[in-house]
Amino acid sequence: MKRIYIYILSAAIMSLLATACSSKSSDTTTNKDMDSIETHSDEVEISQRQVDAVGIEFGKVEIRNLSEIIHVNGETALNPQDMAEVTTLMGGIVKSILVREGNPVKRGQVIAYIENTDIVALQSDYMQSVTTLEQAKKEVDRQRELQAEGAGIAKNLSAAESAYNIAKSSVMGKADQLKQLGINPSSLRNGKLSMQMPIMSPITGYVNKIDKPIGAYVDPQTPLMTIADNSKLHIDINVYEKDMPFLKVGQKVDFVLTNNPEQHFTGELIEYDSSFNGTEKTVTAHAKIINKDNGLKLIPGMYVTGTVSTGEHKVEAIPSEAIVNSEGKQYIFVLKGENEENGEKHYTLERMEVGTGIEELGYTQILPVGELPQDSRIVIKNAFYLSSMLGEAASHDH
Numbered sequence: 001m002k003r004i005y006i007y008i009l010s011a012a013i014m015s016l017l018a019t020a021c022s023s024k025s026s027d028t029t030t031n032k033d034m035d036s037i038e039t040h041s042d043e044v045e046i047s048q049r050q051v052d053a054v055g056i057e058f059g060k061v062e063i064r065n066l067s068e069i070i071h072v073n074g075e076t077a078l079n080p081q082d083m084a085e086v087t088t089l090m091g092g093i094v095k096s097i098l099v100r101e102g103n104p105v106k107r108g109q110v111i112a113y114i115e116n117t118d119i120v121a122l123q124s125d126y127m128q129s130v131t132t133l134e135q136a137k138k139e140v141d142r143q144r145e146l147q148a149e150g151a152g153i154a155k156n157l158s159a160a161e162s163a164y165n166i167a168k169s170s171v172m173g174k175a176d177q178l179k180q181l182g183i184n185p186s187s188l189r190n191g192k193l194s195m196q197m198p199i200m201s202p203i204t205g206y207v208n209k210i211d212k213p214i215g216a217y218v219d220p221q222t223p224l225m226t227i228a229d230n231s232k233l234h235i236d237i238n239v240y241e242k243d244m245p246f247l248k249v250g251q252k253v254d255f256v257l258t259n260n261p262e263q264h265f266t267g268e269l270i271e272y273d274s275s276f277n278g279t280e281k282t283v284t285a286h287a288k289i290i291n292k293d294n295g296l297k298l299i300p301g302m303y304v305t306g307t308v309s310t311g312e313h314k315v316e317a318i319p320s321e322a323i324v325n326s327e328g329k330q331y332i333f334v335l336k337g338e339n340e341e342n343g344e345k346h347y348t349l350e351r352m353e354v355g356t357g358i359e360e361l362g363y364t365q366i367l368p369v370g371e372l373p374q375d376s377r378i379v380i381k382n383a384f385y386l387s388s389m390l391g392e393a394a395s396h397d398h
Contacts, residue, residue, distance in 0.1 A: 042351040043336065044389050047344055058335060059380035061372070064317045066358040066365060069307040070246060073258075074237035074284075076302045082232040083300070084202045085223035089180055092116030094216050094224065095196055101210055105201040105227060110182075112199040112224060119181065123193045126174040126185060133171045136164035205229035208299075233289060233298055235267060237306070238282040246310040247272060253287045255306025266290045269308065315358060315365040322380040323356065323364060324387040330354050333379040333386050334372065349379065349386060 046056070092114035099111045143157040175185040182198035210225040212218050235255060239247060253267035272285035285308075292298060323330050330353065337348040352372065357365030379386060 042390070043348060044333075044351070044386055045346055045348050046386070046389075047341075047346050049344065051347065054385045055382050056379055056385065057381035058377045059318070059322075060375060060377060061316050061318055061366065062363075063314055064363055065312045066315055066317055066360045066363060067252075067309040067312050068246075068358050069309055069360065070239065070243045071305075071307055072237040072239055072253075072255075072285075073303070073305045074235055075304060076233055076289075076298055076300055077236045078228055078230070078233060078300050082203070082205070083208075083226065083228040084205075086111065086199060086202065086225045086227060087220055087223050088114050088197070088199060088218055089220060090114070090116055090118060090197065091217065091219040092119075092197065094212050094214050094218055097210065097214055097225075099207050099210075099225075101207050103207045105205065105207060107201055107204045109201045110198045111201050111207075113196040114199060114218065115196050117195065119183070119197050120193050120195055122174070122177060122181070123183065123188055126171070126178060127188060127191070129167065129170045129174050130189075133164070133167040136160070136167040140164045199224060201227055203227055203229060205231075228300060230299060231292075233292065233300065234270075235287050235289060235304055237285050237287060237304070237308070238277075238280065239272065239285050239308075241276070241281050241283070244283055247285060247308065248310075252309040253306055254309070255304045258303040258305055261305075265292075265304075265306075313358065316367075317358075317363040317365050318378065319380045320359060320362055320364045322378060322383050323354065323366070324383050326387060326391075330356055331387070332366065333383050335377040335379075351386070351390060 050056075093116070095113045095115045097112045099105060105111060139160045140157070143160045147154070147157050178185050178188075182200055183194065205227045206229070208226040208228045212222070212224050218224050235253070237253070237255075247269065249269055249271060251269045253269055255265050255267065257263060257265075267287040267289050269285060269287045273283055276283055289298070318332065322332055324332075331351045332354050333349045334352050335347060336350045339346050339348075353369040355367035355369065357367060359365070
């Protein structure tokens with residue numbers, strides 16, 4: 001009899017445990033279902049108090065003229081004819097430098113003097129050639145007089161004229177040599193020779209860098225200084241192959257210095273190369289700078305980033321900050337409804353996926369993935385707060 005009671009008691013306990021487990025399993029399933037619903041919901045409800053505290057603002061989709069743009073990078077540059085290295089045709093010691101870095105200079109202006117004793121020898125050779133030419137001229141005149149009087153010999157006249165022409169060519173050649181060295185041959189007629197050779201600026205521009213100080217030796221292969229005409233400065237920009245069909249001469253270019261993005265410059269596309277950089281998959285385009293005098297000194301070699309405007313389009317756009325990114329997608333928050341609870345207004349907002357297009361001056365073109373009713377009100381400021389609320393809900397659900 002005692003054994004029968006034990007069996008009955010054991011069966012009752014097992015029955016109770018089974019019922020409890022079944023009930024717990026049912027509750028867990030219900031909670032999971034509820035969690036799943038909340039996690040996948042794209043709606044969020046906020047109160048007026050939250051709207052005011054966070055600074056959420058509502059607005060509507062606008063129709064705006066936005067310029068389609070191409071993003072580019074490059075650097076400031078000069079054409080080869082607008083920059084020059086100042087060199088000397090003959091090596092020597094730098095005796096004086098008449099300019100400083102940054103000074104403006106004009107083409108042909110004397111900017112330095114080089115001393116070399118060989119210059120004296122060249123001047124002496126020139127003077128000797130001048131003397132030889134004068135003697136040859138006298139001999140030609142004498143032979144012509146003899147020929148006119150019938151006492152001359154044609155052969156002697158011909159030899160005299162030949163010697164005269166040779167001497168004349170020698171004088172002209174040495175005079176050109178002296179002119180290339182910056183020495184005026186006519187200034188040597190008084191017998192005063194110079195040991196210094198003037199160095200003249202080959203172009204109009206600004207002294208960019210002085211490479212040799214006074215007293216240094218400079219040879220024809222070493223530049224004494226560099227001069228650049230920065231008024232001809234332009235930008236060379238790299239355009240990717242996919243963007244080439246949209247480029248046209250005359251398009252507007254907006255750019256900033258990479259290391260000084262606070263300063264904005266404008267330019268205009270003037271030409272682009274026909275050669276293709278196979279390694280970078282780019283083509284170099286050239287743009288003139290319109291507002292060079294905006295308070296910042298530009299020099300060649302400064303890196304720039306910017307955009308090329310390829311045309312204006314009327315599009316549906318909203319402030320860029322109204323768009324939030326989540327898991328590689330873009331979303332906006334659309335107002336679905338309003339209601340009163342305990343005397344306070346509440347807003348129901350739905351997260352809607354959108355595509356994006358042109359972006360300019362703080363506005364971005366939107367391409368709704370779903371249907372966006374006309375005149376819908378959307379969150380245009382501090383939308384990230386709503387996105388974070390959904391993110392927190394999802395994290396709590398898991």
